Amino acid sequence: MLIRRPDDIAPSEITASDVYRRRREFVQAAGMLALGAAAGAFAGRSQAQQGVKFAGIAKSAFSTSEKPNTFKDIAGYNNFYEFGTDKDDPAAYAGRLRTRPWTVVVEGEVHKPRTFAIEELLKFPLEERIYRLRCVEAWSMVIPWIGFEFNRIARLVEPTSRAKFVEFHTAVQPETMPGVRLPVLEWPYVEGLRIDEAMHPLTILSVGLYDQVLPNQCGAPIRLVVPWKYGFKSGKSIVRIRFVEKQPRIAWEKAAPHEYGFYSNVNPNVDHPRWSQRREKRLPAFFANRETVIFNGYGEQVAKLYAGMDLKKFY
Ligand SMILES: Nc1nc2c(c(=O)[nH]1)N[C@H]1C(S)=C(S)[C@@H](COP(=O)(O)O)O[C@H]1N2
Numbered sequence: 001m002l003i004r005r006p007d008d009i010a011p012s013e014i015t016a017s018d019v020y021r022r023r024r025e026f027v028q029a030a031g032m033l034a035l036g037a038a039a040g041a042f043a044g045r046s047q048a049q050q051g052v053k054f055a056g057i058a059k060s061a062f063s064t065s066e067k068p069n070t071f072k073d074i075a076g077y078n079n080f081y082e083f084g085t086d087k088d089d090p091a092a093y094a095g096r097l098r099t100r101p102w103t104v105v106v107e108g109e110v111h112k113p114r115t116f117a118i119e120e121l122l123k124f125p126l127e128e129r130i131y132r133l134r135c136v137e138a139w140s141m142v143i144p145w146i147g148f149e150f151n152r153i154a155r156l157v158e159p160t161s162r163a164k165f166v167e168f169h170t171a172v173q174p175e176t177m178p179g180v181r182l183p184v185l186e187w188p189y190v191e192g193l194r195i196d197e198a199m200h201p202l203t204i205l206s207v208g209l210y211d212q213v214l215p216n217q218c219g220a221p222i223r224l225v226v227p228w229k230y231g232f233k234s235g236k237s238i239v240r241i242r243f244v245e246k247q248p249r250i251a252w253e254k255a256a257p258h259e260y261g262f263y264s265n266v267n268p269n270v271d272h273p274r275w276s277q278r279r280e281k282r283l284p285a286f287f288a289n290r291e292t293v294i295f296n297g298y299g300e301q302v303a304k305l306y307a308g309m310d311l312k313k314f315y
C-alpha cells in the first residue's frame with residue numbers, strides 16, 4: 001500500500017526512472033546488508049529459529065472452517081516494509097532478521113510493568129486460530145496462526161484506569177532491515193488499538209503458523225493479529241507494548257492521513273479514496289471477485305464494540 005501508486009500518479013509528477021531509482025536504492029541497501037551478513041556470524045544465528053516445529057497445539061473454537069492458504073502463499077506474499085515494498089521482498093530479505101535474544105517490554109499505564117523474554121511468551125498456552133486476513137489493498141488469505149490471546153498479557157501487567165489505548169511498537173534493526181533506510185514510513189512502525197479492542201478474545205499475539213514458528217517475513221518472533229481489521233493493524237515483530245491514555249497516531253495515518261484511519265475496521269461500505277473495498281481477491285485468485293464482508297465476517301463477535309459509532313466517520 002504505497003502512499004501513491006505509479007498508475008495513479010501523473011507522469012508529470014513522477015517518471016519511470018524515479019520508480020526505477022527508488023527500487024535500485026533499495027536493492028543497493030539490501031545488497032550492502034547481504035555483504036555485512038555474510039561477513040558476520042549473525043546471519044546463521046538469526047536463522048536458527050526458522051522452521052522449528054510446535055507439537056500438540058490445541059484447536060480453537062474461534063477458527064474459521066474455510067480452507068487455509070498454503071504455507072507457500074502465506075510466507076511468499078507479504079507486506080513488511082522494513083524489508084522492502086514488493087510482495088516478495090520480505091521472503092527474500094527477512095531471513096536476516098535477528099529474532100534472538102528478543103524481549104517484549106510492556107509498560108505505560110500499568111500497575112506491574114514487565115519485560116517478557118520471548119522464551120516466556122512461548123510458554124503461554126498456545127492454540128491454533130485459523131483466521132481470515134483482509135489487507136486494505138483488497139487481497140485476502142486464510143491463515144492458521146498459532147498464538148495466544150493478547151488479554152493474557154494485559155491481565156499480568158494490570159492496566160490502570162487511565163489506560164484507554166494500547167500501542168504496539170515493532171522492531172527496527174537497521175543492520176538487517178534495508179527498508180528502514182528509506183523514508184517510506186516513520187520507523188518504528190507503530191500500531192494501536194482501543195483497549196476494549198485489544199482485550200477482545202479474537203485479538204491474538206501470534207508466534208507461529210501451520211505447525212512451525214513464524215517465518216521471519218510473517219513477523220517473527222511475535223506479531224499481532226486483529227482479524228476484523230485491515231491487515232496493517234497487525235504489527236509484525238513486536239518489541240514494545242505501551243498502555244496509554246490518548247489515541248496514538250499510527251504509522252499509516254501519519255504517512256497518509258486522508259487514506260488511513262485509526263480504526264480501519266474491514267468495511268465494504270467505506271471505500272479507500274483510490275479504490276473500492278466492495279470486493280477482494282482471495283489469493284491465489286487473480287480477480288477481486290469475492291464480496292468483502294463487514295468486520296471481515298467477525299461482526300457477530302465485534303460489532304458491539306462500535307455500537308452507536310458512525311463507521312463512515314471512524315474508519
Ligand atoms: N512491522 C510491520 N508490520 C506490518 C507491516 C509492515 O510493513 N511492517 N505490514 C502490515 C500489512 S499492510 C499487512 S497486510 C500485514 C501482512 O501480514 P502477512 O505478510 O503476514 O500476510 O502485516 C502488517 N504488519
Ligand SMILES: [Mo]
Nearest residue numbers: 135136231232
Ligand atoms: Mo495490508
